[in-house]
Amino acid sequence: MNYNRADKKLIKKINTVSILKIIRERGPISRADISKMIGLNPATVSSNVSGLLKRKLIKEVGSGESSGGRKPILLELNSSEIYVIGVDMGIKKVSAGLIDIDGSIIQKVTLQYPEKAKQENVLETIKESIYEVVKKEDDDFNKIIGIGMGIHGIVDIEKGLLSYAPAFDCHDVDIVSIFKNEFKTPVIIDNDVRVMALGEKWFGKAKEAQNFVLLNIGTGIGAGIYLNGKLYRGNNFGAGEIGHVSISDKKIKCKCGEYGCFEAIASGTGIVTRFIEELKQGSSSSILNRIDVFHITSEEIYKEALRGDKLSIQILKETGNYIGAGISMLINILNPEMILIAGGVSKAGKFIFEGVQRAVSKKSINNNLKFLYIGETDLKENAGIVGAATLIIKDIFSV
Known part of the structure; x- marks a missing residue:
């Protein structure tokens, strides 16, 4: 009997989640149309809808077109209450x-x-x-x-x-x-x-993608990987640490202790490190007319590049080549349909993306470049908070 009760409870949850998904994807929608779409009898749909209304996950939003009887009441997600x-x-x-x-x-x-x-x-x-x-x-x-x-x-x-x-x-x-x-x-x-x-x-550019990588390039570098429509975390939750793959023979030390890591070279921190190294070797930059060397950031380098500073432009273009080298590894290993670039460094796309494309074309297997999209995220600087919230939202729509 315990198994029977558990089975009934599970079936009810499956039905409720199915109804909620239909309302999210097709709402405003009537109970009758939900019943037709997912093959549940009207009484089961009405019972589950009542529970969702009580939990304030959905709301009634007026009437639809009548097919001969009373006008059906339409349902949609209750985004203003949850x-x-x-x-x-x-x-x-x-x-x-x-x-x-x-x-x-x-x-x-x-x-x-x-x-x-x-x-x-x-x-x-x-x-x-x-x-x-x-x-x-x-x-x-x-x-x-x-x-x-x-x-x-x-x-x-x-x-x-x-x-x-x-x-x-x-x-x-x-x-x-x-x-x-x-x-x-x-x-x-x-x-x-x-x-x-x-x-x-869930909410951005990758809604239809089954295999894609989000590469976040900011103070550090990391990747979020989707394979066959599922988020890939790895055996011990360590998947995506692309920042600690070596892409250069430059003797720039990473916080992991190694040298030449993707993160140490091409992150915001890496951009500043390489910029200051060039200054030490005698290169000049107009950035020193505005700020001292201790206050140089990757954002300030980007601003100076917009003013035409040759060293700032050079460093950002080189960064594009390094990012392209890192992306080519992902392309050759995973063969994704989409690579989305997020993080503060992506804002300098005017100077970076040409180098990215050049390095990707040079270092990637040609077959894996067919139908591949590389570009910025839709959610941009809000990808982190919206994605974090999606952990809870996804849980609502899951069995």
């Missing part, structure tokens, strides 16, 4: 967003970590960002059904742990328990770049 918090934990800052179940951003807050932030500083700043984003909307937590978090580092999604974050020297931090206890709501976590890929799959 919110999710999405958290994007970066290396230098955290962004938190209040997101509806259509993936739209209601409010967003970005906070910088303190100088030389340790684990406790980072966690407190993340908590502050969540409280701040809800306060800005002048709302409480009653409408929030969960917190999704994109976490820098290696994340054990089954245990809810941040296994290792090299930027903060964090090991085995129970992120889910910490934030679930603080905010009294469900919490789901995953690696920061993987949630960006998830967001693009």
Whole structure:
């Protein structure tokens, strides 16, 4: 009998999720049309719809066209009543967003970590960002059904742990328990770049893609990988660490301890390192007329390139070649249909993308370039918070 009860409960959940998916994809839609589309009898559909209405996941939105009797009442997602918090934990800052179940951003807050932030500083700043984003909307937590978090580092999604974050020297931090206890709501976590890929799959450019890679190039470099329509995490949740593949014989040390890593060479940090090395070797740049060498950032280099500074342009064009070399590895190994580039470095596309295309063409197997799209994400700088929120949204639509 226990098995029978479990089976009935599972069947009801499967039916409810199926109905919810149809409403999301086809709404506004009537109960009768739902019944026809998924082959459930009208009474089962009405019972499940009643439960979804009580949970405020859907709402009634007027009447449809009559086919002879009473006009049918139409249903759609109740995006104005159900919110999710999405958290994007970066290396230098955290962004938190209040997101509806259509993936739209209601409010967003970005906070910088303190100088030389340790684990406790980072966690407190993340908590502050969540409280701040809800306060800005002048709302409480009653409408929030969960917190999704994109976490820098290696994340054990089954245990809810941040296994290792090299930027903060964090090991085995129970992120889910910490934030679930603080905010009294469900919490789901995953690696920061993987949630960006998830967001693009649900709400961005990759909706129809089955095999794609999202390459995030900012302070660090990482990849979120979709294979055969599913997010690939690897055997120990370590998939996508493309930043620690060697692409150069330059003696630039990576934070992993090795030299010539993709991240050490082509990330925002790598751009600054190579720029300063050129200055030390006697190259000149107009950037020194504005700021001293200690305040040079990749963003400032980009701004100077827009002003025509030759060294800034040179460094960014070289960066395009390095990024192309890294992308060609992904192309040759995975043969994806799409590679999406996200992160701050992608903003310098005017100087970078020509080099990317040139290196990709030179270093990739020609067959794997057929029908391949390479370009920016749709969600751009919001990919992190929307993707993190999608962890919770996806859970609603899953059995």
